[in-house]
Amino acid sequence: xxxxxxxxxxxxxxxxxxxxxxxxxxxxxxxxxxxxxxxxxxxxxxxxxxxxxxxxxxxxxxxxxxxxxxxxxxxxxxxxxxxxxxxxxxxxxxxxxxxxxxxxxxxxxxxxxxxxxxxxxxxxxxxxxxxxxxxxxxxxxxxxxxxxxxxxxxxxxxxxxxxxxxxxxxxxxxxxxxxxxxxxxxxxxxxxxxxxxxxxxxxxxxxxxxxxxxxxxxxxxxxxxxxxxxxxxxxxxxxxxxxxxxxxxxxxxxxxxxxxxxxxxxxxxxxxxxxxxxx
Numbered sequence: 507x508x509x510x511x512x513x514x515x516x517x518x519x520x521x522x523x524x525x526x527x528x529x530x531x532x533x534x535x536x537x538x539x540x541x542x543x544x545x546x547x548x549x550x551x552x553x554x555x556x557x558x559x560x561x562x563x564x565x566x567x568x569x570x571x572x573x574x575x576x577x578x579x580x581x582x583x584x585x586x587x588x589x590x591x592x593x594x595x596x597x598x599x600x601x602x603x604x605x606x607x608x609x610x611x612x613x614x615x616x617x618x619x620x621x622x623x624x625x626x627x628x629x630x631x632x633x634x635x636x637x638x639x640x641x642x643x644x645x646x647x648x649x650x651x652x653x654x655x656x657x658x659x660x661x662x663x664x665x666x667x668x669x670x671x672x673x674x675x676x677x678x679x680x681x682x683x684x685x686x687x688x689x690x691x692x693x694x695x696x697x698x699x700x701x702x703x704x705x706x707x708x709x710x711x712x713x714x715x716x717x718x719x720x721x722x723x724x725x726x727x728x729x730x731x732x733x734x735x736x737x738x739x740x741x742x743x744x745x746x747x748x749x750x751x752x753x754x755x756x757x758x759x760x761x762x763x764x765x766x767x768x769x770x771x772x773x774x775x776x777x778x779x780x781x782x783x784x785x
Contacts, residue, residue: 507746508534509778510570510756512715517767521545521558525565531771532779535568537756538607539575540600546572548599555606570754571658571713572604573613578624582642583617583635583666585628590638593617597646597657605653610754611712612657613688616643616676618664623726635666636676643680650684658688658712661703668697670706677710686710690758691737692717692729700737704745714746714755716778731770732757732777743784755782 511533516524528536538558540546545558562569574596581593600612616639621627630638643657650657659667659677667673673687687710691700696719704711718735720728733739746752757774 508754510535510537510754512537512758513539515759517762525562525567529565532775535570537571539573552606569607571611577615581617583630583638601653601655604655613660616659619666647682647685656712657685660688661693670703686712688713690715692719695719701741701745708749715758739781
């Protein structure tokens with residue numbers, strides 16, 4: 507497996523410094539993110555992405571995946587048709603930019619029935635959300651194939667796709683080798699066991715996020731440093747071995763430490779070495 511680190515784990519915003527820090531901390535690559543502003547945004551061009559590729563190459567850093575936090579505000583399942591269309595166009599831009607960057611995949615949030623940490627978020631009936639997400643993914647699958655970039659659906663705290671069976675079946679209904687699961691180990695813990703999801707999703711898993719979590723008292727503040735929470739990483743790594751997954755694993759550690767923010771990169775890298783060394 508290759509070790510990656512999310513752009514969201516850096517207090518630093520300058521990509522030259524980000525790539526240098528990632529390399530020094532022992533990471534093979536960095537997962538970038540599409541945002542409304544910043545180095546990768548909706549107005550970015552092929553030339554912009556070529557410049558980022560060259561910068562990463564200078565530091566010996568691979569660029570393999572493009573995430574985005576934009577789907578929390580505008581996603582495929584909204585009651586507003588214009589919002590749904592914007593989310594689809596966002597994914598198309600994400601796929602385009604990822605192809606320019608030479609990336610293998612992107613990460614999307616497939617929608618939501620409700621989001622506790624987004625005040626005023628829409629509450630969408632579960633069956634309606636499912637149908638809208640499926641329709642959007644079916645529309646996007648040929649675009650992903652055109653760019654030869656896999657669209658990875660992340661399991662997140664969206665009150666939607668709450669079991670590995672649902673996630674598996676949604677992916678199978680889209681029926682495209684360019685639509686799969688972006689599996690987040692830590693996000694599962696509040697309602698299940700990541701090793702169960704891994705075995706059920708199997709070859710549908712295209713990328714992986716590493717996080718750790720403590721169930722009590724719950725909430726976003728209970729995401730903790732790797733190996734400090736309740737994820738059974740021995741069972742997780744055994745499950746990955748059983749399904750033959752040997753691709754990228756990305757640590758998504760956010761936010762960085764208030765004091766010595768760069769320390770989280772080095773601590774996380776060392777913890778990942780222990781996890782990836784499980785036999």
